[in-house]
Amino acid sequence: MIERHLLKLRLRDTISAEEDAAIRGTIVDTIVHPAGRTIVRAGEELNYSTLLLDGLLGRYKDLKNGQRQITHVHVAGDFADLHGFTLKRLDHSLLAITPCTIARASHARLRQITETLPHLTRVMWYSTNVDAAIHREWEVSLGRRSAIQRAAHLFCELHVRLQVVGLAEVDSYPLAISQAELAECLGLTPVHVNRVLRELRERVLVEFRNGRVSFHDLPGLKRLAEFDPGYLYLEPQAL
Amino acid sequence: MIERHLLKLRLRDTISAEEDAAIRGTIVDTIVHPAGRTIVRAGEELNYSTLLLDGLLGRYKDLKNGQRQITHVHVAGDFADLHGFTLKRLDHSLLAITPCTIARASHARLRQITETLPHLTRVMWYSTNVDAAIHREWEVSLGRRSAIQRAAHLFCELHVRLQVVGLAEVDSYPLAISQAELAECLGLTPVHVNRVLRELRERVLVEFRNGRVSFHDLPGLKRLAEFDPGYLYLEPQAL
DNA sequence: CGGTAAGTTGACGTGCGTCAAGTCTCGTGG
DNA sequence: CCACGAGACTTGACGCACGTCAACTTACCG
Numbered sequence: 166m167i168e169r170h171l172l173k174l175r176l177r178d179t180i181s182a183e184e185d186a187a188i189r190g191t192i193v194d195t196i197v198h199p200a201g202r203t204i205v206r207a208g209e210e211l212n213y214s215t216l217l218l219d220g221l222l223g224r225y226k227d228l229k230n231g232q233r234q235i236t237h238v239h240v241a242g243d244f245a246d247l248h249g250f251t252l253k254r255l256d257h258s259l260l261a262i263t264p265c266t267i268a269r270a271s272h273a274r275l276r277q278i279t280e281t282l283p284h285l286t287r288v289m290w291y292s293t294n295v296d297a298a299i300h301r302e303w304e305v306s307l308g309r310r311s312a313i314q315r316a317a318h319l320f321c322e323l324h325v326r327l328q329v330v331g332l333a334e335v336d337s338y339p340l341a342i343s344q345a346e347l348a349e350c351l352g353l354t355p356v357h358v359n360r361v362l363r364e365l366r367e368r369v370l371v372e373f374r375n376g377r378v379s380f381h382d383l384p385g386l387k388r389l390a391e392f393d394p395g396y397l398y399l400e401p402q403a404l
Numbered sequence: 405m406i407e408r409h410l411l412k413l414r415l416r417d418t419i420s421a422e423e424d425a426a427i428r429g430t431i432v433d434t435i436v437h438p439a440g441r442t443i444v445r446a447g448e449e450l451n452y453s454t455l456l457l458d459g460l461l462g463r464y465k466d467l468k469n470g471q472r473q474i475t476h477v478h479v480a481g482d483f484a485d486l487h488g489f490t491l492k493r494l495d496h497s498l499l500a501i502t503p504c505t506i507a508r509a510s511h512a513r514l515r516q517i518t519e520t521l522p523h524l525t526r527v528m529w530y531s532t533n534v535d536a537a538i539h540r541e542w543e544v545s546l547g548r549r550s551a552i553q554r555a556a557h558l559f560c561e562l563h564v565r566l567q568v569v570g571l572a573e574v575d576s577y578p579l580a581i582s583q584a585e586l587a588e589c590l591g592l593t594p595v596h597v598n599r600v601l602r603e604l605r606e607r608v609l610v611e612f613r614n615g616r617v618s619f620h621d622l623p624g625l626k627r628l629a630e631f632d633p634g635y636l637y638l639e640p641q642a643l
Numbered sequence: 644c645g646g647t648a649a650g651t652t653g654a655c656g657t658g659c660g661t662c663a664a665g666t667c668t669c670g671t672g673g
Numbered sequence: 674c675c676a677c678g679a680g681a682c683t684t685g686a687c688g689c690a691c692g693t694c695a696a697c698t699t700a701c702c703g
Contacts, residue, residue, distance in 0.1 A: 208634070224540070226540065226541075226544050228544070228548055228549075228630060229630055232548050233548075234543060234544040234547040234548045236540040236543045236544065237540075248533040248536060248537075251526055251529050251530035251533050251643060252530070252533055252534075252537070252637055253641055256537045256540065256541070256634055256635035256637075257540060276526075279522045279525060279526055280522045283518045283519045283522075283525070286518060286522070286525060286529075287490055287515075287518055290490050290525075290529050290532070291490035291491070293529070293532065293533055293536065294487040294490050294491055294532055295491075296536060297487060297532065297533075297535060297536035297539055298487075298491070298495050300536055300539035300540055300543060301463070301465065301475040301476075301495065301496060301539055302465075302495070303543050304473060304475045304539060304542050304543055304546055305465045305467070305473040305475065307543055307546035307547045307591065308473040308546045308590075308591025309467055309471050309472075309473045309591060310467075311690080311691095312690075312691070343648090343649065343650090344649075344650065345649080345650095351547075352546065352547025352548060353691075353692090354691075354692055354693080355649090355650085356650095356651085356652090356691090356692075356693080356694095357690085357691055357692070359650065359651060359652085360651090360652090360691090363651085363652095391467060391468055395447070395495055396495035398491055398495075402492050404490060550658080550659095551658075551659070582680095582681065582682090583681075583682065584681080584682095592659075592660090593659075593660055593661080594681090594682085595659090595660075595661080595662095595683085595684090596658085596659055596660070598682065598683060598684085599659090599683090599684090602683085602684095
C-alpha cells in the first residue's frame, strides 16, 4: 500500500526504480493501530518515521486545561512525521483518528538515502515543506476565517488530498472523524461545529454525516472558503 | 552578518569549514529593503532563497476582504524561505516589518550542496522543519489560546529566538513592530491587541512600548502562556 | 435491551470585534 | 520656532460570533 505514497511523489516529479526501491527499503515493519490510540507521544526519542498506509491520522498538541489542537490531518500515503528524521523527537503527538495501518521507516536508512540519493532527498525535503505550507494555511483559517469558512476550507483541502491518492469521488469522500475531533482541528467547540455543519447543510453546500462528506455545491463551497489549492503544490516540478 | 545564521546552525550541530564556505558561497547578492515593503509576492517563480541578515521579516497570506494573517516572524539569522528551494514558488508573501538587510542564496548553488554535502543538506532540511514546528505552535495559539496568552507566547518565543543570535538581553529586547502588525500575527484586531498589551502591563508581566519588549515577571509570563521552548529544537544533535 | 458515546438543540454568557472619537508622536515646511 | 498632517496608539460604548451549560435524541454494541 506504499503505492499511495509513491503515487503522490510521482505527481510532483519522476521517481526512478532505484529511488522507488530505496523508499521501500526504509520500511522495517507495518503495524495496525485501533482508532483513538496515540501512536507517538510528544517528546519521545524516535529512530523511525511513520508512513501512513491507510486511515486518518492527526498531529496534535495538548494544553494544560485538557484541550487539544489538532495541527494537521494525514491521509493515506502521507509521511506523518518525516520531519522527525531531522528533529529526532516530535513536538506533537500522533493520533489514529480511524484505525490506521502504518509502516515504520528507519531513520538509519533514510540517512543512507541522504548520503547516496540527492534527488530523492530533495523530494523528501519537498514533502515536509508541503506539510509546512498546509500548516500555514491552517494558521490563516484559525486566525482569520469564520467558523463556517474554516469547516468549508478543511472539507475542500481533504477532498483534493484524497483525490490525489484515489480515495475521493468527484462529489464525495469518506471521512470517519467525529465532530469533537473536527472541533479540535478547527479551533472550535463540538457544539459550534455541529451548528456550522447544520448551516452548511441548510445552505446546500456540503453534507457531513455517517463518516462521509458529500458536496452539493462545490464551487459555492470553494467560494465561501476562499479555497485555492496552490498551497498543496501539486503541479509537476523537476526537483 | 551571515555569522548569525551560522551561529544558530552551530547550536544544533557541528558545521565544518567546508560547509561554512559552501553556505557563504550560495549568496549572490545583498539587498536592503525599507520597512513596509513586500519583498517577495506569493506565487512568484523563485530561483533564490532569502537569508535575513538584519531586521524583522514576516511571512503573510492575504484574504479577499483585505485582511492578512502573518504566519511567521523571522529574526536576523533566519533563512526566511529556504523551503522555496524545493517549492519553487511561495504560497505566501514576505514583508519587511522593519528595514531589512537580506542576502539572496542561489537555488542552483543550494542544489549543488544537496549533491555534494549530505550532512549540510540535513542541517538545512532540519532548519525548515523547525520553521514548521513554529507554525504548529502558532496554530495552537490561534486555535486554543486566549488573546492575552497568544501575545504572551509570542513575546516569549521571540525572546528565545533573539537570544540565540545575541540580539536580546536577559530581561528585554528590541521589537520594532506596530500593534497592527502584532494583530496580524495573533489573529486579533489592533484595538484588542492594545487592550491586551495594557492588561499585560497592568499585571506587571511585560511591557511593550517604543519598539521594545521589557519583562517584569518572565516566569509569570511563561506560566500564563504555557510557554515551553522544546518546539524550537535548540538542543545539540548530530544530524 | 441496557449502557455508552456521539450528535442535536435551546437558553444564555462572554471575549473579542466594530465603530467612533479622541490623543500622542514625529517629520515636514512655513 | 511653530503649524500642521499623518500615522500609530488609546479608550469607551455597544454588538455579535462563538462558548457554556444542560437536556435530550440517536446510534451502536455487547
